[in-house]
Amino acid sequence: MKNIILVVDDDKTNLMRAQKLLSPQYRIAACNSGNAALKYLEEHRPDLILLDINMPEMDGFEVMEKLRCSGNTENIPVIFLTADNLAETEVKCFQMGAMDFVAKPFVPDILLSRVAKTIELDQYRHNLERMVQEQADKITEDTRRLNMIQDSVIVGMANLIESRDGSTGKHVKNTQTYVRMIAEELRGRKLFPEELSEEYIEDLCKAAPLHDVGKIKVSDAILQKPGKLTPEEFDEMKLHTTYSRKIIKTIIGDIEDEHYVRIVEDIAMYHHERWDGTGYPAGLTGEGIPLSARIMAVADVFDALYEERCYKPPVRPIERIMQIMSEGRGTQFDPNIIDVFMEMLPALKEVLHIQSEQKGTVTWLGGETDSQRKDI
Numbered sequence: 001m002k003n004i005i006l007v008v009d010d011d012k013t014n015l016m017r018a019q020k021l022l023s024p025q026y027r028i029a030a031c032n033s034g035n036a037a038l039k040y041l042e043e044h045r046p047d048l049i050l051l052d053i054n055m056p057e058m059d060g061f062e063v064m065e066k067l068r069c070s071g072n073t074e075n076i077p078v079i080f081l082t083a084d085n086l087a088e089t090e091v092k093c094f095q096m097g098a099m100d101f102v103a104k105p106f107v108p109d110i111l112l113s114r115v116a117k118t119i120e121l122d123q124y125r126h127n128l129e130r131m132v133q134e135q136a137d138k139i140t141e142d143t144r145r146l147n148m149i150q151d152s153v154i155v156g157m158a159n160l161i162e163s164r165d166g167s168t169g170k171h172v173k174n175t176q177t178y179v180r181m182i183a184e185e186l187r188g189r190k191l192f193p194e195e196l197s198e199e200y201i202e203d204l205c206k207a208a209p210l211h212d213v214g215k216i217k218v219s220d221a222i223l224q225k226p227g228k229l230t231p232e233e234f235d236e237m238k239l240h241t242t243y244s245r246k247i248i249k250t251i252i253g254d255i256e257d258e259h260y261v262r263i264v265e266d267i268a269m270y271h272h273e274r275w276d277g278t279g280y281p282a283g284l285t286g287e288g289i290p291l292s293a294r295i296m297a298v299a300d301v302f303d304a305l306y307e308e309r310c311y312k313p314p315v316r317p318i319e320r321i322m323q324i325m326s327e328g329r330g331t332q333f334d335p336n337i338i339d340v341f342m343e344m345l346p347a348l349k350e351v352l353h354i355q356s357e358q359k360g361t362v363t364w365l366g367g368e369t370d371s372q373r374k375d376i
Ligand SMILES: [Fe+2]
Pocket: 211, 212, 240, 271, 272, 375
Protein backbone atom coordinates (compact mmCIF):
# COMPACT_ATOMS: atom_id res chain seq x y z
CA MET A 1 0.00 0.00 0.00
CA LYS A 2 1.31 3.43 -0.98
CA ASN A 3 2.27 5.96 1.68
CA ILE A 4 0.21 9.13 1.74
CA ILE A 5 1.85 12.54 1.36
CA LEU A 6 0.03 15.78 2.05
CA VAL A 7 1.43 18.69 0.00
CA VAL A 8 0.53 22.17 1.25
CA ASP A 9 1.38 25.11 -1.01
CA ASP A 10 -0.55 28.22 -2.08
CA ASP A 11 1.11 28.07 -5.50
CA LYS A 12 -0.96 25.86 -7.77
CA THR A 13 1.96 25.23 -10.15
CA ASN A 14 4.13 23.94 -7.32
CA LEU A 15 1.31 21.70 -6.14
CA MET A 16 0.95 20.20 -9.58
CA ARG A 17 4.72 19.69 -9.96
CA ALA A 18 4.94 17.92 -6.65
CA GLN A 19 1.92 15.82 -7.43
CA LYS A 20 3.29 14.79 -10.82
CA LEU A 21 6.67 13.92 -9.39
CA LEU A 22 5.49 11.97 -6.36
CA SER A 23 2.28 10.30 -7.51
CA PRO A 24 3.96 7.28 -9.19
CA GLN A 25 5.22 6.15 -5.75
CA TYR A 26 2.86 7.79 -3.29
CA ARG A 27 -0.76 8.73 -2.83
CA ILE A 28 -0.94 12.53 -2.85
CA ALA A 29 -3.34 14.86 -1.06
CA ALA A 30 -2.98 18.53 -2.02
CA CYS A 31 -4.11 21.63 -0.08
CA ASN A 32 -3.57 25.24 -1.17
CA SER A 33 -3.68 26.83 2.32
CA GLY A 34 -2.80 26.16 5.93
CA ASN A 35 -6.46 26.18 6.94
CA ALA A 36 -7.37 23.65 4.25
CA ALA A 37 -4.51 21.42 5.44
CA LEU A 38 -5.64 21.56 9.07
CA LYS A 39 -9.18 20.70 8.00
CA TYR A 40 -7.90 17.76 5.97
CA LEU A 41 -5.88 16.56 8.97
CA GLU A 42 -8.97 16.46 11.17
CA GLU A 43 -9.97 13.28 9.36
CA HIS A 44 -6.79 11.95 7.74
CA ARG A 45 -3.38 10.89 8.90
CA PRO A 46 -0.78 11.17 6.10
CA ASP A 47 2.66 9.61 6.42
CA LEU A 48 4.42 12.87 5.56
CA ILE A 49 3.61 16.55 5.06
CA LEU A 50 5.41 18.74 2.55
CA LEU A 51 4.72 22.21 3.91
CA ASP A 52 5.37 25.50 2.14
CA ILE A 53 6.56 28.25 4.49
CA ASN A 54 5.49 31.38 2.64
CA MET A 55 1.71 31.32 2.34
CA PRO A 56 -0.84 34.10 2.87
CA GLU A 57 -3.15 34.08 5.96
CA MET A 58 -1.39 31.25 7.75
CA ASP A 59 2.26 30.57 7.00
CA GLY A 60 3.99 27.21 7.26
CA PHE A 61 5.40 27.94 10.73
CA GLU A 62 1.95 28.68 12.12
CA VAL A 63 0.61 25.47 10.59
CA MET A 64 3.54 23.61 12.13
CA GLU A 65 2.81 25.09 15.56
CA LYS A 66 -0.79 23.90 15.38
CA LEU A 67 0.29 20.43 14.23
CA ARG A 68 2.64 20.06 17.18
CA CYS A 69 -0.11 21.04 19.63
CA SER A 70 -2.47 18.26 18.65
CA GLY A 71 -2.01 14.64 19.71
CA ASN A 72 -3.30 13.46 16.33
CA THR A 73 -0.75 15.33 14.25
CA GLU A 74 2.26 16.01 16.48
CA ASN A 75 4.19 12.98 15.26
CA ILE A 76 3.58 13.34 11.51
CA PRO A 77 6.95 14.09 9.90
CA VAL A 78 7.14 17.44 8.09
CA ILE A 79 9.48 18.63 5.33
CA PHE A 80 9.42 22.39 4.80
CA LEU A 81 9.47 23.81 1.28
CA THR A 82 10.63 27.36 0.67
CA ALA A 83 12.13 29.65 -1.90
CA ASP A 84 13.94 31.42 0.92
CA ASN A 85 17.47 30.03 1.24
CA LEU A 86 18.50 31.96 4.33
CA ALA A 87 20.40 30.00 6.96
CA GLU A 88 18.19 31.37 9.77
CA THR A 89 15.08 30.09 7.99
CA GLU A 90 16.64 26.66 7.80
CA VAL A 91 17.57 26.80 11.50
CA LYS A 92 14.02 27.83 12.41
CA CYS A 93 12.61 24.91 10.39
CA PHE A 94 14.60 22.42 12.45
CA GLN A 95 13.88 24.25 15.69
CA MET A 96 10.20 23.86 14.97
CA GLY A 97 10.62 20.13 14.59
CA ALA A 98 10.85 19.68 10.82
CA MET A 99 12.49 16.47 9.68
CA ASP A 100 14.01 18.19 6.65
CA PHE A 101 14.10 21.28 4.48
CA VAL A 102 13.91 21.47 0.67
CA ALA A 103 14.59 24.62 -1.35
CA LYS A 104 12.21 25.70 -4.11
CA PRO A 105 12.17 25.30 -6.97
CA PHE A 106 12.97 21.75 -5.92
CA VAL A 107 15.27 19.43 -7.81
CA PRO A 108 13.15 16.31 -8.47
CA ASP A 109 15.79 13.77 -7.42
CA ILE A 110 16.56 15.67 -4.24
CA LEU A 111 12.89 15.91 -3.26
CA LEU A 112 12.27 12.23 -4.05
CA SER A 113 15.31 11.17 -2.08
CA ARG A 114 14.47 13.31 0.97
CA VAL A 115 10.84 12.18 0.97
CA ALA A 116 11.85 8.51 0.78
CA LYS A 117 14.45 8.88 3.55
CA THR A 118 12.10 10.79 5.84
CA ILE A 119 9.34 8.21 5.46
CA GLU A 120 11.83 5.37 6.02
CA LEU A 121 13.23 7.07 9.12
CA ASP A 122 9.75 7.65 10.50
CA GLN A 123 8.88 4.00 9.96
CA TYR A 124 12.01 2.99 11.87
CA ARG A 125 10.97 5.33 14.66
CA HIS A 126 7.48 3.78 14.72
CA ASN A 127 8.90 0.26 14.79
CA LEU A 128 11.33 1.19 17.53
CA GLU A 129 8.57 2.77 19.61
CA ARG A 130 6.39 -0.30 19.12
CA MET A 131 9.24 -2.61 20.13
CA VAL A 132 10.01 -0.52 23.23
CA GLN A 133 6.32 -0.53 24.15
CA GLU A 134 6.10 -4.30 23.63
CA GLN A 135 9.15 -4.83 25.81
CA ALA A 136 7.76 -2.50 28.48
CA ASP A 137 4.42 -4.39 28.40
CA LYS A 138 6.27 -7.68 28.67
CA ILE A 139 8.31 -6.46 31.63
CA THR A 140 5.15 -5.18 33.33
CA GLU A 141 3.43 -8.52 32.74
CA ASP A 142 6.48 -10.51 33.91
CA THR A 143 6.74 -8.36 37.03
CA ARG A 144 3.02 -8.80 37.71
CA ARG A 145 3.32 -12.58 37.38
CA LEU A 146 6.44 -12.65 39.51
CA ASN A 147 4.73 -10.56 42.21
CA MET A 148 1.72 -12.86 42.07
CA ILE A 149 3.90 -15.93 42.48
CA GLN A 150 5.86 -14.24 45.26
CA ASP A 151 2.63 -13.26 47.03
CA SER A 152 1.21 -16.79 46.80
CA VAL A 153 4.46 -18.28 48.08
CA ILE A 154 4.43 -15.87 51.01
CA VAL A 155 0.76 -16.55 51.80
CA GLY A 156 1.26 -20.31 51.34
CA MET A 157 4.27 -20.38 53.60
CA ALA A 158 2.53 -18.23 56.21
CA ASN A 159 -0.55 -20.49 56.06
CA LEU A 160 1.61 -23.55 56.60
CA ILE A 161 3.11 -21.99 59.69
CA GLU A 162 -0.27 -20.80 60.99
CA SER A 163 -1.84 -24.20 60.51
CA ARG A 164 0.51 -25.63 63.17
CA ASP A 165 -1.37 -23.97 66.00
CA GLY A 166 -4.67 -25.47 64.92
CA SER A 167 -6.09 -22.34 63.32
CA THR A 168 -8.44 -22.79 60.43
CA GLY A 169 -5.96 -21.62 57.82
CA LYS A 170 -7.96 -18.47 57.22
CA HIS A 171 -5.96 -16.29 59.61
CA VAL A 172 -3.41 -15.14 57.04
CA LYS A 173 -5.93 -14.04 54.42
CA ASN A 174 -8.33 -12.67 57.02
CA THR A 175 -5.77 -10.50 58.76
CA GLN A 176 -4.58 -9.22 55.41
CA THR A 177 -8.17 -8.25 54.56
CA TYR A 178 -8.69 -6.50 57.90
CA VAL A 179 -5.34 -4.69 57.64
CA ARG A 180 -6.34 -3.31 54.24
CA MET A 181 -9.80 -2.31 55.47
CA ILE A 182 -8.41 -0.51 58.52
CA ALA A 183 -5.59 1.22 56.63
CA GLU A 184 -7.91 2.42 53.86
CA GLU A 185 -10.47 3.64 56.37
CA LEU A 186 -7.78 5.59 58.24
CA ARG A 187 -6.50 7.06 54.98
CA GLY A 188 -10.04 7.95 53.92
CA ARG A 189 -10.39 9.87 57.17
CA LYS A 190 -7.05 11.60 56.58
CA LEU A 191 -5.51 10.10 59.70
CA PHE A 192 -1.72 9.58 59.75
CA PRO A 193 -1.44 11.46 56.41
CA GLU A 194 2.35 11.50 56.42
CA GLU A 195 2.62 7.73 56.49
CA LEU A 196 -0.54 6.31 54.95
CA SER A 197 0.18 6.72 51.25
CA GLU A 198 -1.22 4.27 48.70
CA GLU A 199 2.24 2.73 48.41
CA TYR A 200 2.41 2.31 52.20
CA ILE A 201 -0.94 0.49 52.24
CA GLU A 202 0.11 -1.84 49.42
CA ASP A 203 3.36 -2.69 51.22
CA LEU A 204 1.47 -3.12 54.48
CA CYS A 205 -0.97 -5.60 52.93
CA LYS A 206 1.86 -7.54 51.28
CA ALA A 207 3.71 -7.59 54.59
CA ALA A 208 0.78 -8.67 56.78
CA PRO A 209 0.95 -12.43 55.99
CA LEU A 210 4.50 -12.56 57.34
CA HIS A 211 3.73 -11.18 60.79
CA ASP A 212 3.88 -14.55 62.60
CA VAL A 213 6.46 -16.30 60.44
CA GLY A 214 8.66 -16.77 63.55
CA LYS A 215 6.17 -19.28 64.94
CA ILE A 216 7.99 -21.83 62.83
CA LYS A 217 10.62 -21.91 65.58
CA VAL A 218 8.10 -22.30 68.42
CA SER A 219 7.48 -25.89 69.45
CA ASP A 220 4.28 -27.78 68.59
CA ALA A 221 3.83 -28.55 72.27
CA ILE A 222 3.33 -24.84 72.95
CA LEU A 223 1.48 -23.91 69.78
CA GLN A 224 -0.97 -26.78 70.12
CA LYS A 225 -1.31 -26.86 73.89
CA PRO A 226 -4.94 -26.68 74.93
CA GLY A 227 -5.51 -24.28 77.80
CA LYS A 228 -3.18 -21.78 79.39
CA LEU A 229 0.57 -21.62 78.88
CA THR A 230 2.95 -21.60 81.83
CA PRO A 231 5.00 -18.38 82.24
CA GLU A 232 8.02 -20.18 80.73
CA GLU A 233 5.98 -21.41 77.80
CA PHE A 234 4.55 -17.94 77.31
CA ASP A 235 8.10 -16.52 77.30
CA GLU A 236 8.98 -18.92 74.50
CA MET A 237 5.81 -17.99 72.65
CA LYS A 238 6.78 -14.32 72.87
CA LEU A 239 10.01 -15.07 71.07
CA HIS A 240 8.10 -15.61 67.81
CA THR A 241 8.32 -11.85 67.24
CA THR A 242 12.10 -11.70 67.32
CA TYR A 243 12.31 -14.98 65.41
CA SER A 244 10.03 -13.45 62.78
CA ARG A 245 12.31 -10.48 62.32
CA LYS A 246 15.41 -12.66 62.04
CA ILE A 247 13.75 -14.93 59.46
CA ILE A 248 12.56 -11.93 57.48
CA LYS A 249 16.03 -10.42 57.48
CA THR A 250 17.33 -13.71 56.11
CA ILE A 251 14.72 -14.27 53.41
CA ILE A 252 13.99 -10.75 52.17
CA GLY A 253 16.69 -8.60 53.76
CA ASP A 254 18.58 -8.44 50.46
CA ILE A 255 15.78 -7.09 48.31
CA GLU A 256 16.16 -3.48 47.35
CA ASP A 257 12.72 -2.31 48.38
CA GLU A 258 13.76 -0.83 51.73
CA HIS A 259 10.30 0.57 52.42
CA TYR A 260 8.65 -2.84 52.15
CA VAL A 261 11.36 -4.63 54.12
CA ARG A 262 11.05 -2.06 56.90
CA ILE A 263 7.28 -2.55 57.15
CA VAL A 264 7.59 -6.34 57.22
CA GLU A 265 10.20 -6.15 59.96
CA ASP A 266 8.16 -3.66 62.00
CA ILE A 267 5.00 -5.73 61.72
CA ALA A 268 6.76 -8.95 62.64
CA MET A 269 8.66 -7.48 65.54
CA TYR A 270 6.10 -5.15 67.11
CA HIS A 271 2.58 -6.49 66.50
CA HIS A 272 2.33 -7.54 70.16
CA GLU A 273 3.43 -4.20 71.56
CA ARG A 274 0.73 -2.41 73.53
CA TRP A 275 -0.08 1.29 73.53
CA ASP A 276 0.59 1.53 77.30
CA GLY A 277 4.02 -0.10 77.04
CA THR A 278 3.10 -3.45 78.60
CA GLY A 279 3.44 -5.44 75.40
CA TYR A 280 6.40 -7.38 74.02
CA PRO A 281 9.16 -7.79 72.94
CA ALA A 282 10.43 -4.21 73.36
CA GLY A 283 7.80 -2.62 75.60
CA LEU A 284 7.40 0.31 73.21
CA THR A 285 4.69 2.86 73.99
CA GLY A 286 2.20 4.96 72.03
CA GLU A 287 3.42 6.30 68.73
CA GLY A 288 6.82 4.79 69.45
CA ILE A 289 5.23 1.60 68.10
CA PRO A 290 5.37 1.69 64.29
CA LEU A 291 1.99 2.50 62.71
CA SER A 292 2.10 -0.71 60.64
CA ALA A 293 2.35 -2.78 63.83
CA ARG A 294 -0.43 -0.78 65.56
CA ILE A 295 -2.75 -1.53 62.64
CA MET A 296 -1.64 -5.16 62.51
CA ALA A 297 -2.34 -5.54 66.25
CA VAL A 298 -5.99 -4.59 65.79
CA ALA A 299 -6.47 -6.89 62.77
CA ASP A 300 -4.64 -9.76 64.47
CA VAL A 301 -6.61 -9.63 67.72
CA PHE A 302 -9.93 -9.23 65.93
CA ASP A 303 -9.29 -12.35 63.86
CA ALA A 304 -7.98 -14.30 66.84
CA LEU A 305 -11.22 -13.57 68.68
CA TYR A 306 -13.47 -14.20 65.71
CA GLU A 307 -11.97 -17.51 64.60
CA GLU A 308 -11.97 -20.83 66.39
CA ARG A 309 -8.63 -22.19 67.62
CA CYS A 310 -7.72 -25.53 69.15
CA TYR A 311 -7.54 -23.81 72.53
CA LYS A 312 -10.68 -21.63 72.28
CA PRO A 313 -14.06 -21.33 70.64
CA PRO A 314 -14.86 -18.31 68.47
CA VAL A 315 -16.32 -15.29 70.24
CA ARG A 316 -19.87 -14.43 69.23
CA PRO A 317 -21.68 -12.27 68.50
CA ILE A 318 -19.32 -9.90 66.73
CA GLU A 319 -20.57 -7.04 68.94
CA ARG A 320 -19.03 -8.86 71.89
CA ILE A 321 -15.65 -8.86 70.09
CA MET A 322 -15.98 -5.14 69.48
CA GLN A 323 -16.76 -4.61 73.15
CA ILE A 324 -13.72 -6.62 74.26
CA MET A 325 -11.51 -4.70 71.87
CA SER A 326 -12.91 -1.31 72.87
CA GLU A 327 -11.84 -2.10 76.42
CA GLY A 328 -8.28 -2.16 75.09
CA ARG A 329 -8.56 1.44 73.82
CA GLY A 330 -5.53 3.39 75.01
CA THR A 331 -4.09 0.39 76.88
CA GLN A 332 -3.64 -2.31 74.28
CA PHE A 333 -4.53 -0.39 71.13
CA ASP A 334 -3.90 3.00 69.56
CA PRO A 335 -7.05 4.96 70.55
CA ASN A 336 -7.32 6.63 67.12
CA ILE A 337 -7.21 3.30 65.33
CA ILE A 338 -9.60 1.56 67.69
CA ASP A 339 -12.11 4.45 67.44
CA VAL A 340 -12.15 4.10 63.67
CA PHE A 341 -12.28 0.31 63.93
CA MET A 342 -15.38 0.50 66.14
CA GLU A 343 -17.13 2.43 63.39
CA MET A 344 -16.20 -0.26 60.88
CA LEU A 345 -18.59 -2.80 62.37
CA PRO A 346 -21.05 -2.68 59.41
CA ALA A 347 -18.19 -3.13 56.92
CA LEU A 348 -16.75 -6.02 58.94
CA LYS A 349 -20.16 -7.67 59.13
CA GLU A 350 -20.51 -7.34 55.41
CA VAL A 351 -17.14 -8.95 54.71
CA LEU A 352 -17.70 -11.76 57.18
CA HIS A 353 -21.23 -12.37 55.97
CA ILE A 354 -20.02 -12.73 52.40
CA GLN A 355 -17.27 -15.11 53.48
CA SER A 356 -19.70 -17.13 55.60
CA GLU A 357 -22.27 -17.32 52.82
CA GLN A 358 -19.66 -18.57 50.38
CA LYS A 359 -18.80 -21.38 52.77
CA GLY A 360 -22.45 -21.99 53.50
CA THR A 361 -21.86 -22.10 57.26
CA VAL A 362 -22.67 -19.40 59.72
CA THR A 363 -22.15 -20.62 63.24
CA TRP A 364 -22.86 -18.43 66.19
CA LEU A 365 -21.20 -20.19 69.04
CA GLY A 366 -21.18 -18.85 72.55
CA GLY A 367 -18.04 -18.50 74.60
CA GLU A 368 -15.24 -16.16 75.31
CA THR A 369 -11.61 -16.02 74.49
CA ASP A 370 -8.89 -16.08 77.05
CA SER A 371 -7.19 -12.86 76.12
CA GLN A 372 -4.02 -13.77 77.99
CA ARG A 373 -3.71 -17.03 76.09
CA LYS A 374 -0.90 -17.34 73.61
CA ASP A 375 -0.30 -14.40 71.33
CA ILE A 376 -3.48 -12.38 71.48
FE1 LIG B 1 1.96 -12.94 66.72
